[in-house]
Amino acid sequence: MMSKATWQVQPLSDPADLQRILELQRANLATSIDGEELRSQGFVTAVHSLQTLQQMHALAPSIVAKAGAELAGYALTMLVEARRFVPILDPMFQLFERLSWRGRPLREVSHYVMGQVCIAKPFRGQGLFDELYRGHQAAYRERFELLLTEVSERNPRSLRAHERVGFEPLHRYRDEVDQWVVLGWTLR
Ligand SMILES: CC(C)(COP(=O)(O)OP(=O)(O)OC[C@H]1O[C@@H](n2cnc3c(N)ncnc32)[C@H](O)[C@@H]1OP(=O)(O)O)[C@@H](O)C(=O)NCCC(=O)NCCS
Structure with a gap:
């Protein structure tokens, strides 16, 4: 029997991991995988440049899992301030300005x-x-009350995993790319 994989979850500290994130991202883009894998394994949509990841990292490190030198996984940290240099995500931040969390405006x-x-x-x-989300909680609960994310309705595996962690839907919408669910998770 194969032994269980081991890894270490931590805020990103090795700048070389930014390049490894790009590689894992590219391998999992909806445009890089076939339809069967897309439906069963999930996919990512946004494509970042190294420069964007560097700018995001300078604001707040992402949480990564390392298995030796290998990147086992990542969960990117994007502060609201990052909307300046990720213009493709600006509509999402504009939307968040109009939403509420348990009756309180997100603002x-x-x-x-x-x-x-x-x-x-x-x-x-x-x-x-x-564990990646527990890493987020440990690193950011002092600074932030709520962690938001968006998942495609075409990604049931990711939706299920987020639900298991405790994320709750607060909004659904369609744009020219996909149908999205906005999810929130209280860090405190
Ligand atoms: C999405 C992803 C991060 C989830 O991590 P993971 O280690 O595969 O997730 P887990 O196996 O812990 O959890 C997946 C859950 O979905 C379920 N699941 C798996 N395939 C499924 C499918 N096709 N439909 C519905 N549920 C599915 C699993 O049973 C599990 O739920 P359970 O704990 O109730 O049994 C990972 O699969 C991945 O990186 N996929 C490619 C990129 C991606 O989709 N990223 C997310 C973008 S929002």
Whole structure:
């Protein structure tokens, strides 16, 4: 029997991991995988440049899982300030300004965004997803009350994993790319 994979979850500290994030991202783009994998394993949508990841990192590090030198998975940290240099995501931040969380306008709830989560294939289905979010909680609960993210309605695996962690839907909408669910998770 194969032994369980091991990894370490931590805020990103090795700048070389930014490049590894791009590689894992590219391998899991909806445009890089076939329809069957897309439906069963999930996919990512946003494509970042190294420069964008560097700018996001300078504001607040992402949470990564390392298995030796290998990147087992990542969950990107995107502060609201990052909307300046990720113009493609600006409509999402504009939308958030109009939404509420449990009856309170989001403007009044300190929050940030988990911009994209991806786990390398050999590490899926083993609890790493939950650990990445626990890493976010540990790193950011002092600063923020709420973590927001968006998942495609065409990604049931990711929707299920987020629900298991405790994320709750607060809004659904369609844009020219996809049908999205906005999800929130209280960090405190
Ligand atoms: C999405 C992703 C991060 C989830 O991590 P993971 O380790 O695979 O997730 P887990 O196996 O812990 O949890 C998946 C859950 O969905 C369920 N599931 C798996 N395939 C499914 C499917 N096709 N439809 C519905 N549920 C599914 C699993 O049973 C599990 O739920 P359970 O704990 O109730 O049994 C990972 O699969 C991944 O990186 N996929 C490619 C990129 C991606 O989709 N990123 C998310 C973008 S929002």
